[in-house]
Amino acid sequence: xxxxxxxxxxxxxxxxxxxxxxxxxxxxxxxxxxxxxxxxxxxxxxxxxxxxxxxxxxxxxxxxxxxxxxxxxxxxxxxxxxxxxxxxxxxxxxxxxxxxxxxxxxxxxxxxxxxxxxxxxxxxxxxxxxxxxxxxxxxxxxxxxxxxxxxxxxxxxxxxxxxxxxxxxxxxxxxxxxxxxxxxxxxxxxxxxxxxxxxxxxxxxxxxxxxxxxxxxxxxxxxxxx
Amino acid sequence: xxxxxxxxxxxxxxxxxxxxxxxxxxxxxxxxxxxxxxxxxxxxxxxxxxxxxxxxxxxxxxxxxxxxxxxxxxxxxxxxxxxxxxxxxxxxxxxxxxxxxxxxxxxxxxxxxxxxxxxxxxxxxxxxxxxxxxxxxxxxxxxxxxxxxxxxxxxxxxxxxxxxxxxxxxxxxxxxxxxxxxxxxxxxxxxxxxxxxxxxxxxxxxxxxxxxxxxxxxxxxxxxxxxxxxxxxxxxxxxxxxxxxxxxxxxxxxxxxxxxxxxxxxxxxxxxxxxxxxxxxxxxxxxxxxxxxxxxxxxxxxxxxxxxxxxxxxxxxxxxxxxxxxxxxxxxxxxxxxxxxxxxxxxxxxxxxxxxxxxxxxxxxxxxxxxxxxxxxxxxxxxxxxxxxxxxxxxxxxxxxxxxxxxxxxxxxxxxxxxxxxxxxxxxxxxxxxxxxxxxxxxxxxxxxxxxxxxxxxxxxxxxxxxxxxxxxxxxxxxxxxxxxxxxxxxxxxxxxxxxxxxxxxxxxxxxxxxxxxxxxxxxxxxxxxxxxxxxxxxxxxxxxxxxxxxxxxxxxxxxxxxxxxxxxxxxxxxxxxxxxxxxxxxxxxxxxxxxxxxxxxxxxxxxxxxxxxxxxxxxxxxxxxxxxxxxxxxxxxxxxxxxxxxxxxxxxxxxxxxxxxxxxxxxxxxxxxxxxxxxxxxxxxxxxxx
Numbered sequence: 001x002x003x004x005x006x007x008x009x010x011x012x013x014x015x016x017x018x019x020x021x022x023x024x025x026x027x028x029x030x031x032x033x034x035x036x037x038x039x040x041x042x043x044x045x046x047x048x049x050x051x052x053x054x055x056x057x058x059x060x061x062x063x064x065x066x067x068x069x070x071x072x073x074x075x076x077x078x079x080x081x082x083x084x085x086x087x088x089x090x091x092x093x094x095x096x097x098x099x100x101x102x103x104x105x106x107x108x109x110x111x112x113x114x115x116x117x118x119x120x121x122x123x124x125x126x127x128x129x130x131x132x133x134x135x136x137x138x139x140x141x142x143x144x145x146x147x148x149x150x151x152x153x154x155x156x157x158x159x160x161x162x163x164x165x166x167x168x169x170x171x172x173x174x175x176x177x178x179x180x181x182x183x184x185x186x187x188x189x190x191x192x193x194x195x196x197x198x199x200x201x202x203x204x205x206x207x208x209x210x211x212x213x214x215x216x217x218x219x220x221x222x223x224x225x226x
Numbered sequence: 227x228x229x230x231x232x233x234x235x236x237x238x239x240x241x242x243x244x245x246x247x248x249x250x251x252x253x254x255x256x257x258x259x260x261x262x263x264x265x266x267x268x269x270x271x272x273x274x275x276x277x278x279x280x281x282x283x284x285x286x287x288x289x290x291x292x293x294x295x296x297x298x299x300x301x302x303x304x305x306x307x308x309x310x311x312x313x314x315x316x317x318x319x320x321x322x323x324x325x326x327x328x329x330x331x332x333x334x335x336x337x338x339x340x341x342x343x344x345x346x347x348x349x350x351x352x353x354x355x356x357x358x359x360x361x362x363x364x365x366x367x368x369x370x371x372x373x374x375x376x377x378x379x380x381x382x383x384x385x386x387x388x389x390x391x392x393x394x395x396x397x398x399x400x401x402x403x404x405x406x407x408x409x410x411x412x413x414x415x416x417x418x419x420x421x422x423x424x425x426x427x428x429x430x431x432x433x434x435x436x437x438x439x440x441x442x443x444x445x446x447x448x449x450x451x452x453x454x455x456x457x458x459x460x461x462x463x464x465x466x467x468x469x470x471x472x473x474x475x476x477x478x479x480x481x482x483x484x485x486x487x488x489x490x491x492x493x494x495x496x497x498x499x500x501x502x503x504x505x506x507x508x509x510x511x512x513x514x515x516x517x518x519x520x521x522x523x524x525x526x527x528x529x530x531x532x533x534x535x536x537x538x539x540x541x542x543x544x545x546x547x548x549x550x551x552x553x554x555x556x557x558x559x560x561x562x563x564x565x566x567x568x569x570x571x572x573x574x575x576x577x578x579x580x581x582x583x584x585x586x587x588x589x590x591x592x593x594x595x596x597x598x599x600x601x602x603x604x605x606x607x608x609x610x611x612x613x614x615x616x617x618x619x620x621x622x623x624x625x626x627x628x629x630x631x632x633x634x635x636x637x638x639x640x641x642x643x644x645x646x647x648x649x650x651x652x653x654x655x656x657x658x659x660x661x662x663x664x665x666x667x668x669x670x671x672x673x674x675x676x677x678x679x680x681x682x683x684x685x686x687x688x689x690x691x692x693x694x695x696x697x698x699x700x701x702x703x704x705x706x707x708x709x710x711x712x713x714x715x716x717x718x719x720x721x722x723x724x725x726x727x728x729x730x731x732x733x734x735x736x737x738x739x740x741x742x743x744x745x746x747x748x749x750x751x752x753x754x755x756x757x758x759x760x761x762x763x764x765x766x767x768x769x770x771x772x773x774x775x776x777x778x779x780x781x782x783x784x785x786x787x788x789x790x791x792x793x794x795x796x797x798x799x800x801x802x803x804x805x806x807x808x809x810x811x812x813x814x815x816x817x818x819x820x821x822x823x824x825x826x827x828x829x830x831x832x833x834x835x836x837x838x839x840x841x842x843x844x845x846x847x848x849x850x851x852x853x854x855x856x857x858x859x860x861x862x863x864x865x866x867x868x869x870x871x872x873x874x875x876x877x878x879x880x881x882x883x884x885x886x887x888x889x890x891x892x893x894x895x896x897x898x899x900x901x902x903x904x905x906x907x908x909x910x911x912x913x914x915x916x917x
Contacts, residue, residue: 194788195775198711203779203787 003089004032006096031078035097042070043099055101060138061124064117067102068125071118094118114148126156127163134167139177149188153196153204161208162187172215174222186211186224243406248376258588265377266451267460269293269313271587272373273439274465274476275544277315280347280437282390286472289317293461294479295444295452302426305382311444311452316436320389321348321396325414345391352400352410375400375408379443386423387437395431397423452480458487463533466493467570468543492534493568494523501525502615506607514596515574517603522567522611529563537567537604539590541576547589554605561618569604598872602827609826632855633811640809640834640862643915647870649808668784670703671710672791673774676752685797689760693797697752698772709777714752716770758799765800808832811858815839823861832869834862863916867908 005012011032046052051063071094074080080090091113095103103117113119124132124141135141144150144166150158166180174180190211196204212225255268274291281289292314300307323346326332335349374383381402388395397419398412413419420431432438441448451457461476468474469489476487495501502524509517523530536548551562571579575596582591590597612618679694680687687693698714771794779787796803812835814821821837836843836858846853 193790194786195790196788198775198777199788207786207788 003093004028005093006032032097034078035074035094038070038074039097039099039102042067043101046102052101061132061141063102064121064138064141065124065129065132067118068121068123071122072125075122091116091119114145114151120145123151123156123159127160131163131167134170135163136166136170136175136177140166140180143177143180143184147184147188149191150184152191157201157204158187158191158196158208161205169215169222173217173220174215176220179220179222182224183211183213183222244402244408245381245406248372248381248402251372252376255586255588258584258586263447263451263456263460265373265445265448266457268373268586269311269377269448270457270461271464271544273313274461275587276351277313277318277437278465278468278474278543280315280318280320282317282319282435286317286468286474289315290475290477291315292477292479293452293457295449295481297481298428300427305380305442307442309444309449310440310442311377311448312438312440314432314436314438316434318436319345319347319391320435320437321351321385321387322346322389322391323348323350325396325412326352329410348387348396351385352398374439374441375402377445377448378441379445382442384423384427384440384442385438386419386432388432388435390435395419397431452478455485458485459533461487462490463493464545465543466490466545467540470494471543490534492523492530492566493538494521500527502617504611504614506610509603509607511575511596511599511603514578514599515576516572517575517600518570518572520567520569520604520607522565522608524611524615524617525564530566534566535562537569537608539569539600541571541579541583544587546583546587549601549604551608554601554608555612561612565617567608569600571600575600606827629813632858633813635855636811636834636858636862637807637809639859640866641807643863643866644808644832646915647866649866649870669791670782671701671708671774671776671785671789673698673700673712673772673793675770675772675793675795678770678795678797680797685803686799686801687758687797688800689758689763692755692757694755696754696756696770698793700774704780704782706780708780711773711775711777712751713773713775714770715773716756716768763799766798767801768797768799769794770797809834809862811836813838823858825865832865834858834865863912864908867911867915871908 011029043052046063046066051058057063094116095118098118120141123145132141144159144162150162152158162184165183169175169180169183187208190207194207199207214223214225215221216223252264252268255264259267261267270293273293277291278286278289283289294310294312294314296310296312298307298310324331324335326335326349332349332353335346375381382399383401384397384399386395386397394414395416396412396414398410400408400410403409413422423429423431427440429440451460455478458478462469465474465476465487466489469476469487470493478485478487495503504522506520507518509520511517536550537554538545539547539549551565555561578596579590579600582594582597584590592598592601676695676697676699678685678696681691681693696714698712700710700712702708771792774791776785776787776789785791808831810831810833812833814835814837816837816839818837822840822842823837824835826833826835838844843854843857846857
């Protein structure tokens with residue numbers, strides 16, 4: 001697959017093989033132009049909905065969720081294989097196409113897939129919108145994504161389990177992302193040395209359920225037991 | 227002794243001359259502020275700091291702060307007021323908390339638990355060396371408030387406050403009385419307080435939540451700084467971060483004329499094209515938090531203004547210290563006039579740094595951790611910045627054959643000592659002293675990687691050569707058969723995500739018998755040999771990684787279904803191995819008198835740089851190699867010993883120290899360090915180490 005980067009309004013092509021033919025370049029260019037249009041339309045749509053006003057964002061989870069949906073659709077349409085080696089080039093290239101009102105910088109850390117903003121949006125969009133809302137604001141989602149171990153499972157089973165737990169905490173008055181942090185650490189620690197791929201759903205859940213906690217409703221605190 | 231005697235004893239408090247205390251506080255500021263407007267600089271820093279610390283919204287929405295000067299003439303009792311300087315804020319909590327009736331009350335409130343006193347801002351304001359603010363807040367030791375008193379020529383201040391929680395209005399005064407002690411008066415009954423301020427000061431009471439402090443008959447230098455707008459510059463520099471990030475509103479009202487403090491034109495620079503800029507994001511410091519960002523700016527042409535020279539060390543939106551570039555790096559170029567930078571930290575690290583901050587909020591204790599680590603990181607990144615952008619042209623030094631020989635000999639010796647001292651160089655220290663063999667024994671299901679056979683004596687392989695015997699052999703020390711997945715692959719290290727898996731064998735599920743013999747024919751996977759072809763291997767470092775995953779639902783110590791066991795070995799294609807050596811030797815030529823021998827830490831390396839132009843080195847260099855070798859070893863060893871001392875004594879972990887092994891009592895009991903004594907001790911350890 002050929003990835004297109006945009007620098008000073010010029011296209012730069014990269015392929016994992018290092019060699020590219022004309023057909024591949026044509027296809028890549030077509031994809032790049034489509035992405036440009038998609039992003040511009042997205043920006044317009046968000047402004048119309050009042051989610052971006054004078055370059056300030058409101059209800060960011062909504063924006064990022066929908067951005068994720070857009071990328072998801074794009075990936076399906078152009079049959080981009082997200083498992084391909086070198087695919088993080090694709091996620092990095094997205095920064096070049098994004099309108100500045102959406103993302104206006106490209107932090108160094110985004111070079112790693114699990115810190116790439118677009119990839120995180122893409123991951124969030126895997127869930128139902130009601131579920132995403134239920135889990136909480138973007139700070140909580142970031143907190144989840146800061147724990148790489150949670151994203152490690154190919155089928156995202158750990159992520160789903162964690163998201164469900166957080167939504168449960170929220171119902172019980174624990175909303176601040178910092179209060180959830182120790183719990184996320186505990187999850188990371190539990191699965192750190194495991195290859196979750198070889199575990200069945202039930203086996204994985206059993207291991208995760210070994211993390212015991214208590215909710216102190218009065219102090220709105222989460223107390224880990226082990 | 228009978229208690230009753232004490233009950234009847236004559237009792238009084240030791241008199242204290244507070245006037246002298248106030249003067250001493252100013253003297254402390256004098257250490258940090260090197261211009262004539264000390265009071266103005268301190269007044270704005272401490273005043274705005276208290277105000278920003280009491281803001282109601284995290285990002286300072288609706289917060290504003292005003293410093294004002296008025297020539298109002300008022301007569302208040304015996305006091306003749308000719309002018310006032312003050313500070314006023316809105317969008318803040320006001321002076322909240324219980325209203326104390328005596329100094330005992332103040333102490334009583336402040337001695338409570340941290341969680342209880344968080345909101346006791348009034349008590350905090352009225353005290354000194356106590357504070358309602360825990361370490362998350364901006365100030366903490368309450369020295370700043372004394373600045374207000376010290377700014378008044380007759381040591382008399384008024385304050386009023388409308389509190390956000392109970393909407394109560396309070397008025398108070400704080401002054402140095404005839405006995406040179408600080409007296410406090412508070413009117414807490416809202417209506418009469420409002421009447422009082424109108425009658426005695428002819429000033430309207432506050433209508434919005436916030437606090438206002440009036441300094442009567444202010445020091446002329448403070449007034450001068452408001453008049454000549456020097457104070458604007460101080461505010462702009464100290465508070466550039468909140469002005470830039472949150473559009474924080476800070477005003478000066480000089481006799482009715484209002485002006486806003488504008489963003490600092492260089493923080494960040496308005497015209498970025500005139501600068502070379504680089505950001506380094508998220509640098510983790512184990513156990514302490516993260517450096518959020520280090521930013522460097524290098525002005526391509528113009529010299530930068532005096533106010534932004536140095537590296538700005540920020541905490542909580544406020545500038546604490548400008549660390550001089552000259553102290554960070556030694557170059558012959560006039561770098562500090564063109565280069566400046568910013569260090570921002572995350573909340574965790576800020577909290578840790580606050581603990582070792584000076585009481586005036588102008589400096590950190592740079593020898594204690596985490597400041598010492600921050601400094602090391604700052605140095606290495608500054609060096610990287612300078613090198614990446616070719617800011618200072620490198621002076622090329624060509625080494626003679628003789629010098630090369632010396633370098634190798636010194637390297638070898640110093641690396642040996644570093645190993646003996648268990649120093650791993652750079653910023654990360656390994657705390658785990660277990661040998662890899664001990665660690666392996668913890669896993670009953672594992673594998674061993676065979677000893678690779680290389681064409682030469684090192685782990686270097688050139689194109690067209692072969693590596694042989696690349697095998698891993700499974701080991702099972704349990705009493706039953708276990709299904710595992712074994713994988714072996716080769717990857718190029720710097721690009722983990724785009725790793726190039728050259729060959730992958732497996733997954734292999736098979737039964738492993740207990741006490742498997744380690745013969746090749748048994749359970750092992752890998753290659754007899756790999757030919758290193760140019761088309762397949764780029765130049766650089768490679769890792770052969772073996773991985774074992776348990777597939778059966780077993781539960782033994784440390785291992786369960788899904789557990790991963792990994793081991794790896796490295797080799798180098800067409801390039802020399804980095805090895806475990808941490809020392810590197812470099813030579814340079816410089817006529818700068820400050821430069822003799824320097825040490826720089828980069829990643830996990832320590833680089834010794836000697837200046838061949840230094841008279842001491844030049845002389846022995848001319849006499850022949852042997853002496854140079856000796857001197858470099860001795861100085862390198864000194865560095866290692868001091869580093870070890872830093873690591874063990876200053877960074878903690880007193881239990882397992884190299885030093886305390888030899889002289890337990892000395893390091894356990896000494897709170898103060900006698901440097902001469904310490905030097906003698908170090909010589910003793912040096913003697914043992916080199917015997």
